[in-house]
Amino acid sequence: MKIVVCVKQVPSTNEVRLDPETNTIIRDGKQSVINPFDTYALEEAIRIKEKIQGEVIALSMGIPAAEKILRDAVSVGADSGMLLSDRSFAGADTLATAYTLSLGVKKISEVDLILCGKMAVDGDTAQIGPELAENLKIPHITNVSEIIEINDSEIICRTITETGKRLVKTKTPVLLTVLKDINMPRLPSIDGVINSLDAPVAVENAESLGANKSYIGLSGSPTQVVKTYIPERKNESIEIKGDSETKSEKINSVIKEVI
Amino acid sequence: MSGLIIDSDACRGCGICIKSCSYEALEMKDKKAQVNENCVLCGMCIESCPFDAIKIEKEKTNGIELEDYKDIWVFIEQNDGEIEPVSYELLSKARELSKERNCSVNALLLGEDISKEADKLFAYGANKVYISEYEILKDNLEEIYVEFLDKVVLDYKPEIFLFGATNFGRSIAPRIAARVKTGLTADCTILEIDEESGLLNQTRPAFGGNLMAQIVCPEHRPQMATVRPGVMEAVKKETNTKEVINIDMPSIKEPSIKILENIIEKKAESISDAEIIVSVGRGIGSQKNLALVERLAELLGGKVGVSRPLVDVGWADQKNQIGQTGSIVAPKLLVTFGISGAIQHLAGISGAETIISINTDKDAAIFTVANYKVVGDCVEILKSMISKLEKKCEKEQVV
Numbered sequence: 001m002k003i004v005v006c007v008k009q010v011p012s013t014n015e016v017r018l019d020p021e022t023n024t025i026i027r028d029g030k031q032s033v034i035n036p037f038d039t040y041a042l043e044e045a046i047r048i049k050e051k052i053q054g055e056v057i058a059l060s061m062g063i064p065a066a067e068k069i070l071r072d073a074v075s076v077g078a079d080s081g082m083l084l085s086d087r088s089f090a091g092a093d094t095l096a097t098a099y100t101l102s103l104g105v106k107k108i109s110e111v112d113l114i115l116c117g118k119m120a121v122d123g124d125t126a127q128i129g130p131e132l133a134e135n136l137k138i139p140h141i142t143n144v145s146e147i148i149e150i151n152d153s154e155i156i157c158r159t160i161t162e163t164g165k166r167l168v169k170t171k172t173p174v175l176l177t178v179l180k181d182i183n184m185p186r187l188p189s190i191d192g193v194i195n196s197l198d199a200p201v202a203v204e205n206a207e208s209l210g211a212n213k214s215y216i217g218l219s220g221s222p223t224q225v226v227k228t229y230i231p232e233r234k235n236e237s238i239e240i241k242g243d244s245e246t247k248s249e250k251i252n253s254v255i256k257e258v259i
Numbered sequence: 260m261s262g263l264i265i266d267s268d269a270c271r272g273c274g275i276c277i278k279s280c281s282y283e284a285l286e287m288k289d290k291k292a293q294v295n296e297n298c299v300l301c302g303m304c305i306e307s308c309p310f311d312a313i314k315i316e317k318e319k320t321n322g323i324e325l326e327d328y329k330d331i332w333v334f335i336e337q338n339d340g341e342i343e344p345v346s347y348e349l350l351s352k353a354r355e356l357s358k359e360r361n362c363s364v365n366a367l368l369l370g371e372d373i374s375k376e377a378d379k380l381f382a383y384g385a386n387k388v389y390i391s392e393y394e395i396l397k398d399n400l401e402e403i404y405v406e407f408l409d410k411v412v413l414d415y416k417p418e419i420f421l422f423g424a425t426n427f428g429r430s431i432a433p434r435i436a437a438r439v440k441t442g443l444t445a446d447c448t449i450l451e452i453d454e455e456s457g458l459l460n461q462t463r464p465a466f467g468g469n470l471m472a473q474i475v476c477p478e479h480r481p482q483m484a485t486v487r488p489g490v491m492e493a494v495k496k497e498t499n500t501k502e503v504i505n506i507d508m509p510s511i512k513e514p515s516i517k518i519l520e521n522i523i524e525k526k527a528e529s530i531s532d533a534e535i536i537v538s539v540g541r542g543i544g545s546q547k548n549l550a551l552v553e554r555l556a557e558l559l560g561g562k563v564g565v566s567r568p569l570v571d572v573g574w575a576d577q578k579n580q581i582g583q584t585g586s587i588v589a590p591k592l593l594v595t596f597g598i599s600g601a602i603q604h605l606a607g608i609s610g611a612e613t614i615i616s617i618n619t620d621k622d623a624a625i626f627t628v629a630n631y632k633v634v635g636d637c638v639e640i641l642k643s644m645i646s647k648l649e650k651k652c653e654k655e656q657v658v
Contacts, residue, residue, distance in 0.1 A: 011281070063282070063297045090262070091300025091315065098437055123465075124583065125445035127433035130401075134437035139402055139515050142430040156519065161399070162425050163338045164524035170516045181577070218262070218300050218317050222442030222479035225302050226460070228470045237616075237632040247633055248643035251594070251615055254631055255559065258592045258613045259535060 001054035001152050001172075003045045004105055006116045006128065007073055008035040009066040034069045037117030041178050043185040045115050046077035048150055054112075055079050059104050061089055061097060067201055075188035075196035082108060086205040091218030094123075098131035100216055103209040105136060112152060114175040118143065129177040140175040141168060145182055262316060263294045263304075269312035279307035328480040330363045331356055332417035334408070334432075335380060336425055337370040338399065339523065344532060345423030347383040347493035349486060352450055353421060354384030354496075356459070359452040362418065363387055367411060369404070371397035377503055382495050387502045389415075395508070398521070399427045402514035405434045410509045412439050417481040419459050421450075424485040436483050442476035443483040448490055448609070459484070464583075464606055488531050489589035489610050530579055531586040535561030535593075536611075538581055540604075541568045542597020542618055542637055549574060551641045552596060558648045564588060566598050582607035596637040600625030 012033045034042070045056045058073035060066050061084040070081025084104050092100065105111055114133070119126035126142070133140035141159055148167070149156040156169045160179065188196075206216060214220060240250045272290035284297035285304060292312075305313045331353045336343040346366075353364040366385035368377065370392065377388045389411075395403060408431065412420070420435075422428040424446050436443035448471075449462035458475045459482040465472040476482040530536060537556040539549065549563075556563045565575040567582055581588050583603035589610030596617050598604065605628055608614065616629035617637050626632045633640065 063299070065297070087262070087296055087298075090298050091317075093442060094433065095437060095440065095442060125433075126429050127436075127443060127445055130430055130433040131437040134405075134434045140430070140434070141401075141516060143426055160426060161338075161521075162336075162343065162427055165522040166518060167520035167522075168516050168518055174516075218315065222440070222476050223444060223474050224317070224477065226473045226475050228303065228306055228465065228472050231464070231471050237626055237629045239632045239634070244635060244639040244643050247617075247635055248640050248647060251617075251631070251633065251640070252644055252647055254613075254615060255592060255594070259559070 001048065001052060001112045001150075002108070002110055003048060003054055003056050003113045003115060004108055004111050005038070005042045005045045005056060005058050005073065005078065006101060006114065006132070007038040007042065007058050007060050007069055008117075008120045008122075009033070009060065009062045009069045010035045010120060010122045032065065032069065034072055035117055035120045035122075037119055037121065037180065039117070039185040040180050040182050041115035041117045042073055042076065042078065043183045044147065044178055045113075046186075047183065048113070048147070049077070052150060052152070057082060057108055059101065059108070060084070061092070061100050061104070064203075067203070070201045071196040071199060072188070074199040074201075075192040076186055077192065080199060081201040083201060083203045084205075084209065085203055086207075086211075086216075088206045088211075088213065088217045091221060092216065093221035093223045094125055094127040094131055095222055096216055096218075096220035098128055098135050099220060100209070100211065101128070101132050102135035103211055104204065105132070107204060107209060112172040113155070114138075114173070116175065116177045118177050118179055126177070129175055133175040136173075136175070138173045138175060139170060140177070141170060142177045144176045144178045147176075147182070263298050263300055264314050264316050265292050265294060266312045266314075267291050269310050271310055271312075273309065275307050275309065276304035276313060279303045323478070323480060325478070325480060328416045328418040330365050330415075330417055331360065331419040331421070332365045332367055332411075332415070332481070333385070334420070334422045334428065335366050335368045335376075336399070336423055336427060337368070337373055337376070338427075340370065340373060340376075340397075342376055342379065343423055343425055343488070344493065345425060345428075345486065345488040347379070348488070348491040349421045349423060350380060350384035351494040352384075352486070352491045353419075354494075356419070356450065356452055357386075360418070360457065365389055365415075365417070367408075369396045369407060374503070381498050381501050383493055384496070384498070386498060386500045387504060389504045389506050391506045391508060393508045395511075398518055400514055400516065400518070401427075401430055401434065402516060403511055404431050405438065406511045407509060408435050409438050411506070412481060420481040420483045422483070422485045424487040428485055432483060432485050439481075441479040441481060441483055442474075443485070444474045444476070445485050447484045447486050450484060450486070450491075458482070487587040489587050529586070530562045530564050530581070531588055533562040533564075533588065534591045535559050536564045536581075536588055536590045537561055537594045537596070538564035538566065538598060538608075539569065539596045539637075540566035540598030542599065543569075544597070544638060546574050548638055548641070551638065551645060554645055555594075555641060555648075558645065558652070559592075559594075561590070561592070564593075566601070566604050595625055595629070596641060598625050599623045600628065 116129040146158040422432040444461040564581040593611040615631040
């Protein structure tokens, strides 16, 4: 089974602090890591490979430095990586990103299964999975919490729905987005880290992928950020003072008023 | 080609943009800012430049006739014949927006034996309800719904199309957007019509809630957005026009994903619709103290919510988690114990009407959003509150 795992490079800390005077982001030498949600997709791919044999390719679109996370993916068990990197990919919204990733998947060719994390911690849209599946014209299943049975042509898995759970069966090729309940990602082994240093990581650009210029980067992005601003935070809290007895008495009376 | 343009005449080499960039994509060369290959065109530097020297230039590529697209459509999500509350919230927001656009609010209601629900949709803001009732629409299956909605977009050309950011909404909306090649903004917290351009201004939290980003979709239609449950308010109001239009099922090929089993869990477990929530974080100290929180919630007739650390250590179920990666809640009353208020958590409680927060740290971030601030020991205060409420209950029973 040929499995592609989509990974995104994100800042290692989810906490973004702002300089109150300049309103700019404070950079504190933060490292870039694989989006935590994607590590579950990667782990699941490796487990499938171990169970029924196959090949795992980590795929990312990003700046040249994103090659590092693809090597990180190899260090835990992926066979190779593919980085889609080109100045003309910059400014991509989810539609343009999904299109670009779909070219990568097509380049890898004959892919049976694509695994994505539920969402990225920085963008938080959860849109890439379904949009990528649409670009590839294959079905998708979101919020997969367990893969129960898998062979080269069929997968049975459990998903979380609005009202509970669902057991579904699908044919391959298919794209799944996985939840973090699905597994516990492993740490890289020493051999894995050594392997990853000279593992094959292909770098593709717009030309080598045969990208349509009007579908990539900023030009291919229907949405535009008009402005960004710091949200106002109200701070007119009334302090309730006294010893614990007095406090609880007062809290109870506030509650009584409200409800 | 599109790209970031720095006007070297306007640039004074102050370096503020370099600080504003979180991708290390700007550098100083010959006392002028220059962009390198790390640039992802996020636009942070544009705002930061005091001399307006930076802009993003974008090639125009789309040739669709924007005037052909009209009206605001809302996807009404049903689960087992019951409409998700977020659908009413979206309709009420759409009614507000429709006044500015002078257009109709159209609700799209798909399901089996579902037409009895149409009246409620009018009450919350729909002018027209488009209905399709087929057995195959009963289960929310992506493959069927995407084909159906694609057809709706082609036939009716909505100017704006809104979806609830439920599991299902977040699954089909991106797929439809990719199908019709338009933009989709996830988890909007503010939707308004821009006075000048008439475009839908879609505002959503970015960078974990530290920044708000206002997004538009100027040249593609429909303008699509998802909104989390509980973020907008559902407002009941009778409308005069009540038009029901039936849509036929388009021919759709057999879906390749089959449902083997549907397990319905009690809706009561969801905290996003709860009116009263007692929430608890790491400051509670030990797992056994959670029983106190449960008892207080029971006495108040509310539900228990937790912050992420408690889920991470396995003390609580993810179902009860409040915040960016959990549920967004909007209760009338929220009482928090030992929650410090990480930005991702605050993003989940901004809709709460009254917040009472108890924390030992007087500088905890939770107090920046709390209406009532209580600095003190959570467990002591919890125990005392419970005993007072229990006594009151006993008294009332005696009377």
